[in-house]
Amino acid sequence: MIEIRNLYKSYGSGAGRVDALVDINTSVSEGELLVILGSSGSGKTTLLNMMGGMDLPDRGKVLFEGVDIYALGDRGMTRYRHEKVGFVFQSFNLIGELTALENVRLVADTVPNPRAAEEALKLVGLQDKLNSYPSQLSGGQQQRVSIARALAKRSRLLLCDEPTGALDFETGQQILGLLERVSRELGKTVVIVTHTQEVARMADRTVRMRNGRIVDDRPNPSPVSAQDIEW
Numbered sequence: 001m002i003e004i005r006n007l008y009k010s011y012g013s014g015a016g017r018v019d020a021l022v023d024i025n026t027s028v029s030e031g032e033l034l035v036i037l038g039s040s041g042s043g044k045t046t047l048l049n050m051m052g053g054m055d056l057p058d059r060g061k062v063l064f065e066g067v068d069i070y071a072l073g074d075r076g077m078t079r080y081r082h083e084k085v086g087f088v089f090q091s092f093n094l095i096g097e098l099t100a101l102e103n104v105r106l107v108a109d110t111v112p113n114p115r116a117a118e119e120a121l122k123l124v125g126l127q128d129k130l131n132s133y134p135s136q137l138s139g140g141q142q143q144r145v146s147i148a149r150a151l152a153k154r155s156r157l158l159l160c161d162e163p164t165g166a167l168d169f170e171t172g173q174q175i176l177g178l179l180e181r182v183s184r185e186l187g188k189t190v191v192i193v194t195h196t197q198e199v200a201r202m203a204d205r206t207v208r209m210r211n212g213r214i215v216d217d218r219p220n221p222s223p224v225s226a227q228d229i230e231w
């Protein structure tokens with residue numbers, strides 16, 4: 001589904017220059033649950049953003065189903081981000097003035113062939129919270145709304161940046177369980193960025209990063225269920 005070839009990205013210049021990504025080569029298969037691990041500053045978010053068409057590389061390519069997304073131009077890239085990719089962030093990124101249902105609708109209404117917002121919220125177990133505002137929802141519930149928003153788009157690719165970072169252990173585990181279901185039952189391709197080593201146990205494959213480089217990229221022969229992971 002995604003192929004990354006010789007990708008480089010630096011920020012700043014001179015002595016302040018940071019090589020955030022250095023010669024990254026990897027791929028993501030359709031339906032795969034990929035975990036990207038690495039300590040703070042290792043380049044995980046930068047790599048995820050590159051997959052999502054959110055940042056321009058200095059060099060190299062990101063191919064989505066064979067198409068170089070950074071050669072699509074501004075409009076093409078906006079469309080790619082909007083229609084092909086679902087984003088889930090640590091901080092949920094919901095609109096506070098809109099209910100759960102309205103938050104999901106806002107996105108669903110702008111893509112061709114969306115899943116009904118009610119149905120998307122049901123899939124994440126929030127059928128009873130349709131009319132609640134984010135401030136009336138727990139962190140875990142807010143994260144469910146953001147996952148529902150991605151499901152409403154029917155995008156086959158979900159990019160999740162520290163999706164459990166703002167949650168306590170138990171709630172985080174439930175969110176991982178939900179992402180696992182999204183992967184295993186709905187067949188979505190799910191990429192999870194985290195610095196929690198243990199999360200790699202549920203992955204089909206783990207990419208480890210250090211100082212902007214991939215230092216390890218290997219399949220997991222026996223993924224365990226999210227409910228069996230503790231950290």
Ligand SMILES: Nc1ncnc2c1ncn2[C@@H]1O[C@H](COP(=O)(O)OP(=O)(O)OP(=O)(O)O)[C@@H](O)[C@H]1O
Binds near residue numbers: 011038
């Ligand atoms: N917009 C930016 N401007 C300047 N430097 C940046 C920018 N974005 C990232 N960097 C730098 O690039 C490097 C990689 O950052 P990145 O956010 O990808 O790390 P990360 O692995 O996601 O870290 P964390 O776990 O803390 O989120 C860091 O040194 C960071 O300071």
Ligand SMILES: [Mg+2]
Binds near residue numbers: 044045046161
């Ligand atoms: Mg990050």
